[in-house]
Amino acid sequence: MKKLKAYLFTTVTQPDKSIRKxxxxxxxIFLLSILVRLPHFLSKNFWFDGDEAIIGIMAQDLLAGSNFPFYFSGQNYGLSTFEVFSTAIFELLLGPGIWALRLGGLLLFSLGVTFVLRTVQSYPLPRWLFTAILLLLVTFPTWYLWGSMVRGGYVTAFLFVCIIFYCLFRMRTSAGQLFLIGICSGIAFESHVLILLPFSTLIAWWLWQQEGILVKSATILTGFVLTVVLFRWFGYLDEANWGGTQSTWGWNSQIENLQLQMHGLVAGFSSFSHFEMNIPRPFWWDILLKLFLIVSGIYLIWHFFYSKSTERKQYLLIFLSIAAYLILISTIGTASPRYWIGLFTGLLFWLIVAVCTTRSAKTSILTISFLCLISVAGVFSGSKMKQHWYDAGVNEINAFEGFHKTVHESGAKAVFITDNFVQYQWNYLYGKEIPASTFRTKGERIERFCKRVNEYYKENPEDVVIGGLWGIFFTMDTIPGFNDSRHQVETKYFINPNAKEEFVQQGFRFVEGKGG
Structure with a gap:
């Protein structure tokens, strides 16, 4: 144990460039990232959402050699190549399931954290300060849950802004370094532009201090453009049938949208959100989250006045990036707490840079230590985090397994499911055996499953059952006879083995009426 401590302390205080280290x-860091997330991983709320399931299906296709991934399935945005590959590694080792998804996400997240820490090691920081930064990175509220989620670009963007951070503040300036920054910026842009935007202030600030700024900017821009063009050239060869969020421009509508988004600000910071929902947070954690943001803001203001005049220029860039961020997020007309992730990722890096440049100041040491303690305390809220909107108070894994067992025992060869996300979760885990469809004939992200279900139903309706979330019946319960043959499964789900044509056609009409 003493040798291990001595080794870690040596690598902290004496950075080494060896690949082995x-x-x-x-x-x-990968193991530490798993350890601090165990309160969530071991809770009844440990589950994955439909978007993660799609990444899992894409990983299955990659392993089967049937498709090479670029963008998130069914769309031409959300670069997913790296998340699919990392998930595929764990699917090979563990098979399909939530652990393959979570570990696939943490593999990329921990790699990003490693790049940041190796950069921080180049500064002569006190040992405690380095440890505080390490703990802050692996437990940072925004990335506590999102760091383990493969959802089509989020954790990929985080990884590549971390690599850019390493290139800026650890590598020697060269044409290769500049071109690499451009490549990583292009990948982050294609993965999630809102995560790149606040971080880009560090790139601009670094360039601001360089000689030959135009040549260096042109080199970075060349790498950026070539990367974006390359991915879009190949990615756009895939047919897209799923539209993105529609932007709304206009003074009045954007003010209303921004007010709507502000309601999800703390939820987006804390990982207590699910798509358009704010998940209730423990009261004590809600107070600490707001205290974290207040202290961070006060510290950055202090750092502005403490810094040299040349270093203050970065705050002009930060101000401009925040303004641009608010303008962009105000064009989104639906509540989206997750879109605050980029701003708080920027906050994390702004704090790290501020601490490293004023490392001897007692204010920096006390502030980062205080923020670290708050962040670590948030680990104990992990069991309350959820990635589902329908909360039946059940163990999510056990309930879904019970749902599958009931469908399997019915002898069904396919199932119509009354929820998009449940459909994706089912097809990821059991789709090869029993395909599922949300009453569609086309326009699905992964169409082969709905085609198989429709074929089974056409050949023999008795081979297909109807199932889904209890209480979500797509108005089929208004048709006489539907309620007589349905029954509840594991509190959260239902199954109706009687897939009469009248019920099924009502399901198709309902989905079509909602936009298909």
Whole structure:
């Protein structure tokens, strides 16, 4: 144990460029990232959402050699290549399931954290300050849950802004370094532009301090453009049948939209959200989250006045990036707490840079220590985090397994399911055996499953059952006879083995009426 401590302390205080040490740090941070998330991983709320399931299906297709992934299935945005590959690694080892998804996300997240820490090691920080930054990174509220989620670009963007951070503040300036920054910026842009936007202030600030700024900017821009064009050239060869969020421009509508988004600000910071929903947070954690943001803001204001005049220029860039961020997020007309992730990722890096540049100041040491303690305390809220909107108070894994068992025992060859996300979750885990469809004939993200279900139903309706979330019946319960043959499963789900044509056609009409 003493030798291990001595080794870690040596690598902290004496950074080494060896690949071996880099991978040792990566492995250590990967295990630490798992450890701090165990309160969530071991809770009844441990589950995955429909978007993660799609990444899982894409990983299955990759392993089967049937498709090479670029963008999130069914769309031409949300670069997913790296998340699919990392998930595929764990599907090979563990098979399909939530652990393959979560570990696939953490593999990329921990790699990003490793790049940041190796950069921080180049500064002569006190040992406690380095440890505080390490703990802040692996428990940072915004990335506590999102760091383990493969949802089509989020954790990929995080990884590549971390690599850019390493290139800016650890690598020697060269044409290769500049071109690499451009490539990583292009990947982050294609993965999630809102995560790149606040971070880009560091790129601009670094360039601001360089000689030959035009040449260096042009080199970065060349790498950026080539990367974006390359991915879009190949990615756009895939047919897209799923539209993105529609932007709404206009003074009045954007003010209303921004007010709507502000209601999800703390939820987006804390990982207590699910698509358009704010998930209720423990009262004590809600107070600490707001205290974290207040202290961070006060510290950055202090750092502005404490810094040299040349360093204050970065705050002009930060102000401009925040303004641009608010303008962009105000064009989104639906509540989207998750879209605040980019701003708080920027906050994390702004704090790290401020601490590293004023590392001897007592204010920096006390502030980062205080923020670290708050962030670590948030680990104990992990069991309350949810990635589902329908909360039946059940163990999510056990309930879904019970749902599958009931469908399997019915002898069904396919199932119509009354929820998009449940459909994706089912097809990821059981779609090869029993395909599922949400009453569609086309326009699905992954169409082969709905085609198989429709074929089974056409050949023999008795081979197909209807199921889904209890209480979500797509108005089929208004048709006489539907309620007589349905029954509840594991509190949260239902199954109706009687897939009469009248019921099924009503399901198709309902989905079509909602926009297909």
């Amino acid at each position: 880099f991978f040792l740090w990566w492995g250590f």
